[in-house]
Amino acid sequence: MTEPSVTNAADGPRKAYEIHLDGARAGLTAYVDAGAQRIFFHTEIGEEYGGRGLAGTLIAAALAETRAAGKRIVAICPFVAAYVEKHHDFDDILDPVTPEAKAAVRAALA
Numbered sequence: 001m002t003e004p005s006v007t008n009a010a011d012g013p014r015k016a017y018e019i020h021l022d023g024a025r026a027g028l029t030a031y032v033d034a035g036a037q038r039i040f041f042h043t044e045i046g047e048e049y050g051g052r053g054l055a056g057t058l059i060a061a062a063l064a065e066t067r068a069a070g071k072r073i074v075a076i077c078p079f080v081a082a083y084v085e086k087h088h089d090f091d092d093i094l095d096p097v098t099p100e101a102k103a104a105v106r107a108a109l110a
Contacts, residue, residue: 004054006061014108017062019045019054026054029062029080034104037095038071041105043079059083063090074101 004021009028016028027045031038040062045055059080066073072093075081084090095101 004057006058008062008065017058017065019058019061021049021052021054027058029058029077031062032105032108033071034101036070036072037074037101037104038066038069039074039076039101039105040080041076043077055079056083060087067093074098076101076105 002022004019004026006017006019009016009018014030015032016030018028019026025046026049027043029040029043031040033039040059043055043059045058060083063073063080063084067090072095073080073084073090074095074097075084076097084094
């Protein structure tokens with residue numbers, strides 16, 4: 001088994017960071033950019049890939065790249081919210097979930 005790799009699939013129909021394992025997509029965390037914020041609203045790991053810590057690897061890489069891009073984080077997704085509650089490395093760029101952030105997600109999905 002190879003090491004998992006995380007890529008930003010920003011050019012697709014929906015923006016998401018994807019995690020790949022052995023050449024197959026194992027999961028993703030979807031986001032919407034709204035101004036200076038990157039709003040994470042959904043994360044999933046394939047059932048066959050569960051229990052390997054891939055969600056944590058995926059979210060850590062996505063948040064690190066978000067920081068590098070100069071964006072702030074809004075964690076609507078429960079996986080991302082739980083990650084930032086346990087890992088305080090991103091407290092300085094974490095914004096609260098607001099009605100405006102939720103509206104940005106709804107608009108992007110319409």
